[in-house]
Amino acid sequence: MKSKHIYSLVLAFCLVFSSLVSAQAGQKAIDNYPDRSVTIINPFSPGGSSDIQARIISEALQRNMGQSFNVVSKKGGAGAIAMLAAKNAKPDGYTVILTCLGPCSLTPNRANVGYNTPKDFRAIARLSLFPFAVAVRADSGIENFNQLLEYAQKTPNTTFGTCGAGLLQHVLFSDFLSRQPDVSMQHIPFNGGAEATSALLGKHVVATVQTASEYLPHYKSGDLRLLAITGDERSPVYPDVPTFKELGYETITGGTWFGFAVPKKTPEGIVLKLQNAIKDALNEPEVQARLEKAAIPASFLSGAELDAIISSEYKSFAKILKSSD
Amino acid sequence: MLEHIFLGLGNAVAPAAILATFIGTAMGITFGALPGLTATMGIALLIPMTFDLAPVVAFGAMLGIYVGGVYGGAITAILVSTPGTAMAAATLMEGPQMTAKGESGKALSMTTIASTIGGLFSALALMLVAPQLAKIALSFGPPEYFALAVFGLSVVSGISSGSMLKGCLSALLGLLLATIGLDPVSGDIRNTFGIPALLTGISFVPALIGFFAVSQVIIRLEEILEGKDLNQMKGAVASAIISAKDVRDNKVNLFRSSAIGTFVGIIPACGAGIASFIAYNKAKQASKTPEKFGTGHLEGLAATESANNAVTGGALVPLLTLGIPGDVVTAIMLGGLMVQGLTPGPLLFTDYPDVVYGIFFSLIIANIFMLILGMGAVKLFAKLIQIPQGILMPIVVALCVVGSYSINNSEFDVIIMATFGLLGYLMEKTGFPLPPLLLALILSPLVESNFRRAMLMSNNDATIFLTRPISCIILLLAIGMVVQNILNERKRKRNIAAANGETGESHA
Missing domain, CATH: 3.40.190.10 (Periplasmic binding protein-like II)
Structure with a gap:
């Protein structure tokens, strides 16, 4: 009887200890992040507006976080190829996807492509919004x-x-x-x-x-x-163009957004670290000037806010695509 | 006006701009030659580095990559029938055969000279008449694109000599394969067998690489198993280059092909592939020795190479004057210009004339660098073929695998490459010509989507193709081309029959 107690005690000890160690290792991974180069997957052609955004931001992240951020194009399958690659990547924050409305909510509702955006991904931050x-x-x-x-x-x-x-x-x-x-x-x-x-x-x-x-x-x-x-307000680039809203009409979305996302299981600490780094990068005057020159309308939103937008768009597109069939 | 031209020239010949153009051209040739690295990637990699450069310096580097990339694709196509880019598709009709005959030096030097002539011709066209040419680009709507694509398809009758029927079957197979992916008009999913990677269709470059290079490797392998000696080609011949007479003989051909390339380049979304095929067919029709086409003929190579490099200047016409890119590479250049705060379009010429002229001169300079670098490298590259086949072939296979993977970083593309390799081998063995399938694969999206767009525009009235003058003229030209090719083919067969008859009689 007594030996059994000892066994359980040892076992409990081991369990506590090991979970502590792994928690500490997890915390260490978050603190040290990034300690090697990070891959940014771009679902579209190199040189397109998604690629230009990715490169402008990655240059700033590289400068501020001390590791290289490499942009890799994985185009094809209306964005599905890149989304699947990101979904199947290790959830450690070293593979990030620069995605947008289409691959998140349109593609998976049109065909069975093997991912469900709200279930499989979590957003880091929104970069831009194109009306x-x-x-x-x-x-x-x-x-x-x-x-x-x-x-x-x-x-x-x-x-x-x-x-x-x-x-x-x-x-x-x-x-x-x-x-x-x-x-x-x-x-x-x-x-x-x-x-x-x-x-x-x-x-x-x-x-x-x-x-x-x-x-x-x-x-x-x-x-x-x-x-x-489209959009809630007139665009500063086209100040004389009225919005659908002003004219009394509704549209299903205000425009297409671009933002970073990672696999769902990526630790909260890493997501927040990246989110804040992106926020800082978007506040740099140099980055702002580059985005403006390239006609990219920067528009930051936090990961949580973007997650909420993705789940609501995912549902509304599912409905519209079903009714149009 | 003159002031702007001089300012532009000054911008283009500034040391930084010259250096950037030189590095760009060298990088372009390398990227173009290596399957898997493309001019598109080269320019995309360059853009972040150009943020803080002067516009003409940045653009000099991009133009160098563009021009060098189109040219470089031909090098590997000629030497190991593995085109580095899709733009070198037509090169495969003559290039590898010339190498097989031990004339790789001749082929490479002709490619260099033809590419330079094509590039310079189109640069001058761009410089002198860009705004007027832009109007042509806009007059092309869906019916005209359809007609042009049909004209391109009618080339099949000219590139499948010997067996027009098998050529047509090969083209039909290409049209069928091109239906895989999203329906261009309704967006429905077609023939993908539930594979997400096929949603956007068969990736062209991996298919091209497999179809031509892998099939060749299998054939060589088979020849080795049959005990053939593959090292009979002698290197001494390989490094001989073309003579001034060869160029003079092709004078008309080179200019005609350059004009075709420039014209097709101006029309957005047509691309270098079609230009080369049309120029090739025209050269064959005009040639005194059409029967030599397809057997490693210098004339054919002169036509395809001058035409595809002439596309470069042509494609810059709609980009600079209208802000409309004609292909992926120019689309990226549009991004590159935007990053500089320059918006291409009608206002670019009035707001920044010195930059525009600087771009024109950079294009000319890039072409000159291409000539210098190309001629310098010809002898070196030509020797590549002296590598024993037993070593060269595995290298080719490795290039094919790496190349098809890295275009889109996709494992599936490697499977596509292997499948097309097998298909190409089977077709070669059964006497089906490969180029028609390739041409159909290039043209099918243009034919189908523009036909359906035109029908939507006219509310399903097919006479739209005949009532619009440009479309009607092009369609008539296409019919004329097919008829001429059929007549030529008949004449050729009669001549052969007559020759056989004569020898038969003399035997009797």
Whole structure:
């Protein structure tokens, strides 16, 4: 009987000790983070706006955290390839993904790609928010958004182009049109924003719905007129363009955001460390100037706030995609 | 105006700019030549380093990588039939055969000279008539793109000599394989068999590498097993370069191909691949010795290489004048310009004329560096082929694996590469020509999505392709091309039959 007690005592001791050691090792890993190079996965092509953001931020993180942050492109599968790679990475904070709305909420609700964003990931911080805008040619005679809707009512087969079928711009505007009982427009999907813009300039489509930054050179030169923009407030880059809200309309999202995420089981301490480092980086004037030059609208949100946005978007996109089937 | 030109020239020849252009060009050639490293990656890596550089210095480096990358892709395509980039796809029609004949030195030197001529031609076109050319780019809508892509597909009739039927079957297989992935119009998932990696379709470069390089390796392996001596090619021949006469003989060909390349480059989203194939077919039709095409013919190589490098200047036209990039590389350059606070588009020419002219001159300088570096390296590269096959082939396989993996850091792409290697081997063994499949794989997305876009625009009225003048003209040209190719083929067969008949009679 007594020996049994001793055994249990020893066992308990061992358990307590080992958990202490592992807790301490865990704490040590958090304190020392990062003690080697960190990989940032970019789900899109090198050189795109996601890649440029990743590189501007990684340069600042590298400077402030003393370890290199390497950007690796893993494009394909509408972002699913990169998301799966990040999901299956060790949850130690050394593999981070720079993701955005599409791969988080659109792709997994469209096909069975093997991840559920709210369940498998936790957000570190939001970096930027890109609003979408509707544009026509300046010489089209369409002066405002309501005139476009009237024009579409009168003219059968009025076309609008986007950067691709089933992408956010398409889903957003189709959802908008589905709530306007007398307006119908014909969607023409292009392969990327550049093709859509060139079709608009060349008078091959009446309007386009795109990320607002796509229009910048033609907005500045006066060739295109922006009729409405998503988001809660007007964009400082396009101050004369009214928001959908001002015009009395609703859109399913205010724009596409970019932010960092890690596998769900990554320790809280590391997530917070990265979150604060990113916040500091975004406050540096040099980083701000670079982002502004590259036409990237920086917009910080904490990991917890971004997590909340992701779970609500994940649900609403599941609903919309199901109803459109 | 003149003042801006001189300021621009001054910007481009400043020591820092010259150095940046030189390093960029050397880096571009290396990145282009190594499968798995691309000009796209090179420029993306460069962008963070250019944050604090003057615009023309930054752009000089990017243009160097672009120009060098397009050219460099041909080097490995010629030597080991493993193209470093997708832009060198058409190089595979003549390059490897020339190497097999022991003419790798000739092939590489012609590539260098043709690339330089193409590059300089397009740079001049960009400099002199960019704003006017930009209007052409905008006049191309979905119906016109469809017509152009059909024109590209009609080239199949010209590159499958010997067996047009097998060529067409090969192209059809390519069109079928290209349907894998997301439907370009509805966004539905097609033929992916539940594999997420196939959602965005078959990755082109791994398929290309497997199809041409791995299939060749298997064939060599088979020849070794059959006991053939593979080291009969002699290095002395390999390092001989082309003569001035070779260039003079191809004068018209080089300029025609450069013009085709520039024109196709101007139209966004068409790319260097199509330009080379069209130029190749035109050169074959105009040639006095069309039967030599496909057997390692210098004329064919001159056409493909000048055309794909001429795309560089062409692609900069819509980028600089409209802010519309024509391909991935120019899309990244757009990012590079934006980071500099320069927004490409109509205002760039009026607000920053000195930067624009600086860019023009940098492009010319990059092409000159490419010529110098290329000619210097020809003899060295040509000797690569003296490496015994038993050592070279495993290196090629290693390059293929690393190359297809690193394009997208994807294990699945290695499987794609291996599968296409097997497919290429089987097709080669059964006498199906490989280039038509490749061409179809390149053109299928253009053909399909633009056909459907045009039908959506016209409310399902197919006459849209005939009522729009540009589209109608291009379609007629495509028909003309097929008819001419068929007639040429018949004539050739008759000649062969007649020749056989004669020898038959003389025997009798």
